[in-house]
Amino acid sequence: MGSQNEEVKLLSFVCSPVCRRVEWALRLKGVDYQYIEEDIFNKSNLLLELNPVHKKVPVLVHGNKPIAESLVILEYIDETWKHQYPLLPQDPYERALTRFWIKFADEKVMYGGYVAMISIGDEQEKKVNEVREGMEKLEELIKGKRFFGGDKVGFLDIALGWITYVLPVWEEVGCMKILEPQKCPAISAWVNNILTHPLFKDCLPPKDELLAYNHRRRKQFNPALYH
Ligand SMILES: N[C@@H](CCC(=O)N[C@@H](CS)C(=O)NCC(=O)O)C(=O)O
Known part of the structure; x- marks a missing residue:
């Protein structure tokens, strides 16, 4: 070992x-x-x-x-580094649930959000609706809690942290809206909790680089949009 x-x-x-x-x-x-x-x-x-x-x-x-x-x-x-700030829950069932939601969020929400950003027209609309539905499932999961991990940041908060700073860039680049504060008030509050948390706020990529990189990706799939 x-x-x-x-x-x-x-x-x-x-x-x-x-x-x-x-x-x-x-x-x-x-x-x-x-x-x-x-x-x-x-x-x-x-x-x-x-x-x-x-x-x-x-x-x-x-x-x-x-x-x-x-x-x-x-x-x-x-x-x-298991004694320093455990990330996954100790209980096997809670751990299994955490893994379930991580897989769901990566496959449906993160990958879906990225595909929506590089898509256009009906295809984009369909993807945006799917990702919004996924987001509403995550809303149920965090309702009443400060973080997905409860009172403190856990594995899910780290895995889903992209929602707080990449999703707004994808929304801007793809000219779409995925996170609707009226439909997902708990997620919107969580975004703020993450962005003001010392761990996250001091370790975020520069927004201009994120915008440039994601425009480059959208352009690869839709060159005509950039003429
Ligand atoms: N499922 C992988 C995804 C890794 C991934 O897609 N990495 C991208 C950067 S975001 C990459 O290296 N892309 C280079 C390429 O696609 O050739 C993970 O979670 O680590």
């Missing part, structure tokens, strides 16, 4: 919400790490060596062991 004291490196990309969640987890646990920015349009040999299957960031390297896939990395971090 790896020692907690071995060196930690994170191959990351500033605009990636799945990389950002790993940084938040490391910071919450108080783990020192070396940040390595990757150019995802011109991938380094290091990335291709460390994540030969998907060739994507994030990759966490602990000692000499690489780990890919952000949610797998988050669980690894939680298990390795």
